[in-house]
Amino acid sequence: MPSVLLVRHGQASYGGEDYDVLSEIGHRQAAVLAGELQRRGVDIHRLVSGGLNRQRDTAAAFAATTGLEVEVDPGWDEYDSQDVLTHHSTSDARLDRKPGEPTTSISSRDFQDLLDGVLTDWITAGDASPAAEPWTAFDARVRAAMDRVIDSLGSGQTALVVSSGGTIGGICAALLGMPPTDLVTFNRVAVNTGITRLVSGRSGVTLVTFNEHGHLDGMGPELRTYR
Numbered sequence: 001m002p003s004v005l006l007v008r009h010g011q012a013s014y015g016g017e018d019y020d021v022l023s024e025i026g027h028r029q030a031a032v033l034a035g036e037l038q039r040r041g042v043d044i045h046r047l048v049s050g051g052l053n054r055q056r057d058t059a060a061a062f063a064a065t066t067g068l069e070v071e072v073d074p075g076w077d078e079y080d081s082q083d084v085l086t087h088h089s090t091s092d093a094r095l096d097r098k099p100g101e102p103t104t105s106i107s108s109r110d111f112q113d114l115l116d117g118v119l120t121d122w123i124t125a126g127d128a129s130p131a132a133e134p135w136t137a138f139d140a141r142v143r144a145a146m147d148r149v150i151d152s153l154g155s156g157q158t159a160l161v162v163s164s165g166g167t168i169g170g171i172c173a174a175l176l177g178m179p180p181t182d183l184v185t186f187n188r189v190a191v192n193t194g195i196t197r198l199v200s201g202r203s204g205v206t207l208v209t210f211n212e213h214g215h216l217d218g219m220g221p222e223l224r225t226y227r
Helices: 024-040 053-066 081-088 108-128 135-152 165-175 180-189
Strands: 003-008 046-049 070-072 158-163 195-201 204-212
Touching (some): 046 053, 135 165, 165 195, 165 204, 180 204
Parallel strands (some): 046 158
Antiparallel strands (some): 003 195
């Protein structure tokens, strides 16, 4: 059966001038996972990434170990947190540090609490959301990206796709028949470089594992991150 390994990008730069940049830890996480998949002898036939910098730079670690070219598909991009926060929150908290600010005004944990509620409002609003990309459009975009990857695979082939917590969480909720707002639960616990495995068979696409991150065991607690 064809299979897809969905990998969440490595740690980005929360509180930095540009969130969409892998941190030093993020680069290490990507290298550790790439090395572990190579050690396991995982045969990857396609290497796909969303168009965001943190996704593409994570995918580069797998390109180095597999010799595959990274195929960029913006369909795997994360929701635009700036857009969603602007239209579904009165808070000025963002993933990036504002110019001139020495630190962010909110901790990563408090930001996650804020984001959980904002995402729930965005999803619930559906087409009525004033965001540039409503939930319904985001959901359709991600499902189409998943279909493109699966349709391109032959029997027994595997694609590795580097994406983000929201895209992966939305897919998991849909495949399990859960309400779309349960994306929030998956997103909250998604570990950087965690692996979610999908298989495609006669009955359709099945979620086999979510958020597997054993490759980080014994590598130091600093490598287990959630943003």
